[in-house]
Amino acid sequence: xxxxxxxxxxxxxxxxxxxxxxxxxxxxxxxxxxxxxxxxxxxxxxxxxxxxxxxxxxxxxxxxxxxxxxxxxxxxxxxxxxxxxxxxxxxxxxxxxxxxxxxxxxxxxxxxxxxxxxxxxxxxxxxxxxxxxxxxxxxxxxxxxxxxxxxxxxxxxxxxxxxxxxxxxxxxxxxxxxxxxxxxxxxxxxxxxxxxxxxxxxxxxxxxxxxxxxxxxxxx
Numbered sequence: 001x002x003x004x005x006x007x008x009x010x011x012x013x014x015x016x017x018x019x020x021x022x023x024x025x026x027x028x029x030x031x032x033x034x035x036x037x038x039x040x041x042x043x044x045x046x047x048x049x050x051x052x053x054x055x056x057x058x059x060x061x062x063x064x065x066x067x068x069x070x071x072x073x074x075x076x077x078x079x080x081x082x083x084x085x086x087x088x089x090x091x092x093x094x095x096x097x098x099x100x101x102x103x104x105x106x107x108x109x110x111x112x113x114x115x116x117x118x119x120x121x122x123x124x125x126x127x128x129x130x131x132x133x134x135x136x137x138x139x140x141x142x143x144x145x146x147x148x149x150x151x152x153x154x155x156x157x158x159x160x161x162x163x164x165x166x167x168x169x170x171x172x173x174x175x176x177x178x179x180x181x182x183x184x185x186x187x188x189x190x191x192x193x194x195x196x197x198x199x200x201x202x203x204x205x206x207x208x209x210x211x212x213x214x215x216x217x218x219x220x
Contacts, residue, residue: 029123030123030124030125030200031071031072031073031122031123031124031125032073032125033125033200034125034126034200034201034202035202036073037073037074037124037125037126037202038074038126038128038202038204040073040074040090041074041090041126041128041215042215042217044089044090044091044092045089045090045091045213045214045215047091048088048089048090048091048213049212049213049214051091054088055091057093057094058093059093059094062093062094062095063094065095066094066095070095070098070122071095071122071123072095072096072097072098072118072122072123072124073096073097073124073126074096074097074098074124074126074127074128075097075098075099075100075115075118075119075124075126075127075128076090076097076098076099076100076128076130077100077101077105077107077111077115077127077128077129077130077184077188078099078100078101078105078129078130078132079101079102079103079104079105079130079131079132079135079137080101080102080103081103081132081135081136083132083210084130084132084208084210086099086130087099089130089208089213089215090215098114098118098122098124100114100115103136103137103154104135104137104138104141104154104157104158104180105129105130105131105180105181105184106137106154106157106158106184107129107184107187107188107191112188112191112192115127115188115192116192116193116194119192119194119197119201120194120195120197125197125200125201125202126201126202126204127185127188127201127202127203127204128203128204128205128206129181129182129184129185129188129203129204129205129206130181130205130206130207130208130215131177131178131180131181131205131206131207131208132177132207132208132209132210133174133177133207133208133209133210133211134173134210135173135177135180137154137155137158138158138161138162138173138176138177138180139173140154140155140158141154141155141158141159141161141162141176142162142172142173142176145159158176158180160183161176161177161179161180161182161183162176164176164179164183165179174207177207178205178207178218181205181206181207181218182205182218184205185203185204185205185218188203189203204217204218204220205218206218
């Protein structure tokens with residue numbers, strides 16, 4: 001059967017409409033303001049640091065509450081390190097945080113797309129880039145700008161932070177961790193397409209201390 005231009009147009013329009021509906025269906029107002037979200041994260045981290053035993057999470061109830069929709073109050077770009085789960089570090093539960101993680105808490109097109117979705121369609125207005133003490137990815141980048149396999153782009157993309165802190169006083173790796181988080185936050189500011197929502201969004205970097213559990217926040 002010969003495909004007519006009219007059929008192609010109708011099929012394309014239908015597909016476009018379906019995609020538009022999917023993305024528009026979850027487009028709420030801000031969950032909370034950026035400043036209120038930051039306060040919640042700071043309060044949660046203080047609870048995490050000060051509690052000897054983790055309090056029980058209302059998993060079943062919260063799971064039921066969030067099964068049909070989600071309204072996370074913050075977006076966290078964090079490292080894949082198994083010791084740095086944002087939900088635990090900030091004492092949050094299901095549906096609270098929209099988390100993007102990879103080795104070295106780096107920003108690529110997939111990460112930017114995830115962040116844009118979290119802002120535009122889920123209502124988050126705070127974006128936190130969370131680096132951490134003794135980061136293996138940063139340590140690898142400190143050792144050189146080459147690495148085997150797919151580790152190569154990881155160490156390559158951390159090199160700007162490594163170079164930026166060379167010769168500065170203090171622990172070089174810790175300085176690079178903080179600088180890498182800062183640079184990723186800056187990249188989000190420059191490259192994320194947030195449209196009219198930009199004015200309401202706050203982007204900040206921070207570093208998690210593996211020993212104390214505390215999160216140290218940048219001055220922006």
